[in-house]
Amino acid sequence: MPTSTRFAVASHILTALAMTDGRPVRSEDIATSVNTSAVVIRGILSRLNDAGLTRSQLGSGGGALLAKSAVEIRLLDVYEAVEDTELFAVHRTAPCTTCPVGANILDVINPVLVRARTALEAELGKTTIANLAESIRELAAT
Amino acid sequence: MPTSTRFAVASHILTALAMTDGRPVRSEDIATSVNTSAVVIRGILSRLNDAGLTRSQLGSGGGALLAKSAVEIRLLDVYEAVEDTELFAVHRTAPCTTCPVGANILDVINPVLVRARTALEAELGKTTIANLAESIRELAAT
DNA sequence: TTTATGTGTAATCATCACTATTACACTTCG
DNA sequence: CGAAGTGTAATAGTGATGATTACACATAAA
Numbered sequence: 268m269p270t271s272t273r274f275a276v277a278s279h280i281l282t283a284l285a286m287t288d289g290r291p292v293r294s295e296d297i298a299t300s301v302n303t304s305a306v307v308i309r310g311i312l313s314r315l316n317d318a319g320l321t322r323s324q325l326g327s328g329g330g331a332l333l334a335k336s337a338v339e340i341r342l343l344d345v346y347e348a349v350e351d352t353e354l355f356a357v358h359r360t361a362p363c364t365t366c367p368v369g370a371n372i373l374d375v376i377n378p379v380l381v382r383a384r385t386a387l388e389a390e391l392g393k394t395t396i397a398n399l400a401e402s403i404r405e406l407a408a409t
Numbered sequence: 410m411p412t413s414t415r416f417a418v419a420s421h422i423l424t425a426l427a428m429t430d431g432r433p434v435r436s437e438d439i440a441t442s443v444n445t446s447a448v449v450i451r452g453i454l455s456r457l458n459d460a461g462l463t464r465s466q467l468g469s470g471g472g473a474l475l476a477k478s479a480v481e482i483r484l485l486d487v488y489e490a491v492e493d494t495e496l497f498a499v500h501r502t503a504p505c506t507t508c509p510v511g512a513n514i515l516d517v518i519n520p521v522l523v524r525a526r527t528a529l530e531a532e533l534g535k536t537t538i539a540n541l542a543e544s545i546r547e548l549a550a551t
Numbered sequence: 552t553t554t555a556t557g558t559g560t561a562a563t564c565a566t567c568a569c570t571a572t573t574a575c576a577c578t579t580c581g
Numbered sequence: 582c583g584a585a586g587t588g589t590a591a592t593a594g595t596g597a598t599g600a601t602t603a604c605a606c607a608t609a610a611a
Binding site for chain 4: 553558559563564565568569571572576577578579580581
């Protein structure tokens with residue numbers, strides 16, 4: 268049950284935006300840093316815009332900007348903004364309703380999956396884009 | 410990338426085995442309960458065998474059995490036995506090594522991802538197949 | 552006002568993991 | 582020996598993903 272690469276790339280994008288002091292950054296420049304195409308970047312930026320994490324300045328000299336302070340953007344917010352699929356997938360077709368196990372397994376396992384997902388999300392809520400930017404500055408200074 | 414249903418199905422299988430008191434269960438019977446094909450079940454059983462969670466009795470009258478007590482099988486063990494992919498995927502192609510962010514983003518984000526995965530795994534380690542079987546018995550009794 | 556420089560998004564494509572299915576070799580009980 | 586199982590390879594269909602092309606639209610600057 269993997270995430271897409273969008274979460275890591277979106278974190279990359281936001282961290283880059285956090286380190287440019289409010290100047291708009293072109294999707295093409297971001298694409299160079301991420302090593303992909305500008306359209307892919309704009310697709311992810313579109314999701315981040317919808318989530319209120321970034322905004323775009325159109326026209327010449329335009330680009331992407333943070334819509335809120337980097338200290339207010341948790342990795343959990345990023346995760347929710349760009350990931351579509353459920354962390355845990357259950358049976359593709361509903362199990363047998365007349366079998367003791369089949370009829371109840373989903374009800375029984377679901378609370379466990381919710382607790383696991385909650386624990387993961389809590390951890391992602393502890394780190395912000397500002398934390399990542401700060402760590403990058405420390406590493407880049409060496 | 411569709412997320413795998415193997416974890417939920419494997420938990421289903423093991424819970425079913427835990428409720429049959431040591432009698433071997435045919436893959437076809439499990440398949441009926443899960444609502445899939447016997448080959449799919451045997452494919453998952455093959456992984457569970459490799460992980461030492463189940464064993465198979467070959468020949469006529471054979472089937473699948475638990476290889477250890479249900480109280481000793483944590484959902485974390487099941488998860489590790491049947492899931493192939495990393496929980497978090499990172500950049501498909503390595504980011505730009507000459508950009509400050511690109512050169513360091515993976516090193517910076519990785520510890521966060523490890524902590525999130527560890528939190529999820531810790532939660533999955535708290536529940537056993539015996540717990541699931543017990544919950545099923547309670548639900549089925551009503 | 553025109554033009555260059557951007558973003559936004561639809562459409563298409565190749566790739567990959569997943570589940571389902573068929574087929575067949577192998578094992579073991581009766 | 583034969584019936585009843587498991588083990589596994591090969592194949593196909595499906596769906597999400599990421600890459601790419603194409604083009605409409607917005608805006609700053611000349």
